[in-house]
Amino acid sequence: xQKITQTQPGMFVQEKEAVTLDCTYDTxxxxxxxxxxxxxxxxxxxxxxxQGSYDQQNATEGRYSLNFQKARKSANLVISAxxxxxxxxxxxxxxxxxxxxxxLFFGTGTRLTVIP
Amino acid sequence: DxxxxxxxxxxxxxxxxxxxxxxxxxxxxxxxFWYRQTMMRGxxxxxxxxxxxxxxxxGMPEDRFSAKMPNASFSxxxxxxxxxxxxxxxxxxxxxxxxxTGNTIYFGEGSWLTVV
Numbered sequence: 001x002q003k004i005t006q007t008q009p010g011m012f013v014q015e016k017e018a019v020t021l022d023c024t025y026d027t028x029x030x031x032x033x034x035x036x037x038x039x040x041x042x043x044x045x046x047x048x049x050x051q052g053s054y055d056q057q058n059a060t061e062g063r064y065s066l067n068f069q070k071a072r073k074s075a076n077l078v079i080s081a082x083x084x085x086x087x088x089x090x091x092x093x094x095x096x097x098x099x100x101x102x103x104l105f106f107g108t109g110t111r112l113t114v115i116p
Numbered sequence: 117d118x119x120x121x122x123x124x125x126x127x128x129x130x131x132x133x134x135x136x137x138x139x140x141x142x143x144x145x146x147x148x149f150w151y152r153q154t155m156m157r158g159x160x161x162x163x164x165x166x167x168x169x170x171x172x173x174x175g176m177p178e179d180r181f182s183a184k185m186p187n188a189s190f191s192x193x194x195x196x197x198x199x200x201x202x203x204x205x206x207x208x209x210x211x212x213x214x215x216x217t218g219n220t221i222y223f224g225e226g227s228w229l230t231v232v
Contacts, residue, residue: 044225047223050220093159106159107158
């Protein structure tokens with residue numbers, strides 16, 4: 001069975017500072033993918049970044065980077081130089097391997113608040 | 117390019133009424149997903165289609181829920197009869213090829229359903 005855990009219900013960060021949002025996962029399948037989505041107050045789900053289980057390097061997309069520690073089964077999202085517009089819910093998600101490979105399992109989310 | 121388009125954005129209906137949610141996926145995407153988001157259960161997959169064919173409907177809560185995809189550019193999720201516990205945000209999402217290739221799912225803005 002696949003499981004995604006986000007242990008931080010809420011986080012605060014000062015504008016222009018970096019913040020790390022935690023995500024741990026559990027799967028017995030060697031092939032999997034990890035995703036981060038942002039959900040602002042308007043409700044839409046916005047794709048941020050993807051990391052494959054066989055990727056050698058950590059994924060980066062602009063101010064977003066994914067700290068992938070395979071042995072620890074963690075895939076933390078790092079946002080550098082936080083902006084007020086980064087205030088939102090952030091969801092970590094995992095795509096299963098050979099079974100149910102087309103489903104995304106979501107964590108419970110972390111609400112990030114950027115303080116001016 | 118147009119994203120995933122959902123309608124209605126907001127719906128308030130009385131218990132027992134039929135509700136129909138509509139979705140137009142991104143052109144060229146061959147996978148379509150319906151997700152439901154609630155405070156209690158988070159984001160959960162209801163059903164997904166590949167090339168208009170339902171592949172996995174194990175997440176559909178009960179017989180009151182049904183989904184169809186008559187063609188590549190249109191899908192519906194129907195609830196009949198609706199109940200207050202169906203109140204949630206319903207997301208439609210689409211993807212090009214299977215997630216196993218790392219392609220992400222793109223979400224619509226959601227349909228906010230309230231059943232009173």
